Amino acid sequence: MPELPEVEITRQRIAPLLVGRRIAELVTTEPSYFFITPPEILRSALRGSILVGLERRGKYLLGSLEDGGQLLLHLGMTGQLFSSRARSVRLLTAAARSSLAPEEQGDFEPDRHTHLRFRFEDLGPEVYFRDVRKFGKVMLLAPGERHERIDRLGVDALEITGAALFRATRKRKTAIKALLLDQSVIAGVGNIYADEALFYAGVRPGRRAMAMSRKICEDIAREIRRVLLRSIETGGSSISDFIAPDGSDGRYQDERRVYARTGEPCHVCRTTIRRKLVAQRGTHYCPQCQS
DNA sequence: ACCGCACCCTGAGCGC
């Protein structure tokens, strides 16, 4: 689900509910692939503590604790971090959706996919982390403890420059799209925004990275920054599961040029948008506009 | 060092 814009929207809008409120209790599901730190450790460590800040690194969220420790969250493919006051059809299975009209929904009730439930001493709105596929992650870092994956992240995608991208593409035989998805090169780009940025830059996703000229790298870097900023402006992409923490949808999906538009006409030239596999990911492009 | 691939998990949507 979430790439840089969705993670950033989540950070901005969940921070007021998560930061500065003393945690009374953390309710969790059973140990699973989702928990890097075992749930019982999380529960005892977070009871009575306060998050004093929440920042984003690529697609990771990092909460700071009073003692200098950090709470690391990753939304994976289907992670949702939201208020207990949120209501959205995206929080329901298809079966539940059909039996319940949106106007009939009450506030969200935690289900078996709700792996974290923050309850606060002020008894105000709770914060939930729900993740159907469990590709998301939660981990507690002790004060001073490093996390290898975070340390290895490349430049944040909002700050990628043509020069940096050009350097990264040298001697890389892999597809340019695969390079854009490599978080150790650029942190935050995922499948949607890689396809969208390459469309605007006029570059076929399967072309080899090392074949990109300096000028093309400038174009790609500029389009990555522009597309991500525009998506943040519009609240992110709600294509399948993403909702903002208040339950509202983003609107960037309405501005998509290629992603998941297979068989539809290109908005620029009317040529049919094609789909193929690049780097084992569904990849969408206009055969006329991109070369 | 780099590359492609299998795998982690659950659900939706399709054709039959």
Next chain:
DNA sequence: TGCGCTCAGGGTGCGG
């Protein structure tokens, strides 16, 4: 209704 298949915005670890 159900079965079997493909697909899904994430990342990791392995062998070649």
